[in-house]
Amino acid sequence: MSKRTLYILGIALTIFLGSYMYPKFCCNGDSGKSIETVNPVLIDEIGKVNYNMFNLSGENFNYSCNKNFKFLSNGFNNVQPVNDSINMGISQLKSYFDKNGNQKLIITGYALNSEKNTSAFPNLGLALANDLKNYFISKGFDAIKFETLGELRDTWRVSNDTVYGAAGFRIKQTTEIASEKLKDWNALKEKINANPLILYFNTNQTEINLTPEERQKIADLSNYLDHVPDAKITCVGHTDNVGNRDVNINLGQNRANFIKNYLSKNGISDNRIESTSKGPDEPIADNNSAEGKTKNRRTVVNLK
Structure with a gap:
């Protein structure tokens, strides 16, 4: 086999291994640290570019990866199974909350105005946030650690019948929630x-x-x-x-x-x-x- 042929085979093998390994090891996070990744691009219903990223952010904690929760249009239960990269971030947040008791996660659910709200909640965005809150609770979190909000939007990240990343997450610090104890x-x-x-x-x-x-x-x-x-x-x-x-x-x-x-x-x-x-x-x-x-x-x- 000629050197040229071996060289071409080597390049092909490198591309193959890179394509295989990247989705498995592209994401990571830790208290105060995150590894930025390239986000897969989605096109919403009016042709604008959106990015699909799961992000847990606060003053002393940040985790992000290029996978996210998914919901079916008009639905309020996240599509299972949840990606391992998301679960890794949730696990790290649980450890962070265990060490930092006076923290709360604000979950804001987003839904399209065009979607039908078949939930029991005032709007579909709030129903999405409540579903995600329950998912976090299933991972060992205390319900008191959450606040849920819902917003309706004219556009969002949609591909066929799947709505991607329909929630935002923000960690509240102690000084922000002290008054809520009253x-x-x-x-x-x-x-x-x-x-x-x-x-x-x-x-x-x-x-x-x-x-x-x-x-x-x-x-x-x-x-x-x-x-x-x-x-x-x-x-x-x-x-x-x-x-x-x-x-x-x-x-x-x-x-x-x-x-x-x-x-x-x-x-x-x-x-x-x-x-x-x-x-x-x-x-x-x-x-x-x-x-x-x-x-x-x-x-x-x-x-x-």
């Missing part, structure tokens, strides 16, 4: 329970269409649970008085379970939700009228 969570509980979330049911109803006010109440419930570790939600099902009482007790329980499952699908842990039934025993309206019966077919969601 927040009266009992006052929020009183506010929630004074005007609870009440969802009404039609016969054979299988879907929930929430108003903006109802979505905000669910966001308040989730926020309270994040900051009061022993708190729980109660879902109490009620019915009108038509038919057998035992049947109605079961019907009320089914309605309460339906709401529990709905909240669980939206990121509220089911072990923090209790569901019970009062059946026809606690009407709030006259069962002698159709209007009264409609008001009695309800599930009341409160804090315990």
Whole structure:
């Protein structure tokens, strides 16, 4: 084999190994350190160039890599599995938080105005942030370490039906969150329970269409649970008085379970939700009228 042929084969082998090894070793991070990488370019729906990068940043911690969380359009659950480079950064942040107790991660979820919000939250961006918060919690973080925000945008990083990097992350330092310790969570509980979330049911109803006010109440419930570790939600099902009482007790329980499952699908842990039934025993309206019966077919969601 000639020297020229060996030379060409050597170049080809170098290119092949570089292409194979780069995705595996392009990312790294540590407290106060990061290795910059070249970001794969994505084109959004109006042709502008965007960069897909996962970044955890704060005064004394920085981690970034060229992989990121992904969501399907109109969805609010991140696509699994999550890339190892992202999990590496989350693991390093967990170690950093363990050593620096007065830190908080602000997660801002971004969604397109054109996307349909099928979540229980006021906007899809907030639902995305809540889902990512739960992913961090699954990696050992305390829920109190997070604050979630949501923003809607006219454009974002989209490829086919996948939305890339639909969140921003920022670490708050101790001096920024000291005043938050004064927040009266009992006052929020009183506010929630004074005007609870009440969802009404039609016969054979299988879907929930929430108003903006109802979505905000669910966001308040989730926020309270994040900051009061022993708190729980109660879902109490009620019915009108038509038919057998035992049947109605079961019907009320089914309605309460339906709401529990709905909240669980939206990121509220089911072990923090209790569901019970009062059946026809606690009407709030006259069962002698159709209007009264409609008001009695309800599930009341409160804090315990």
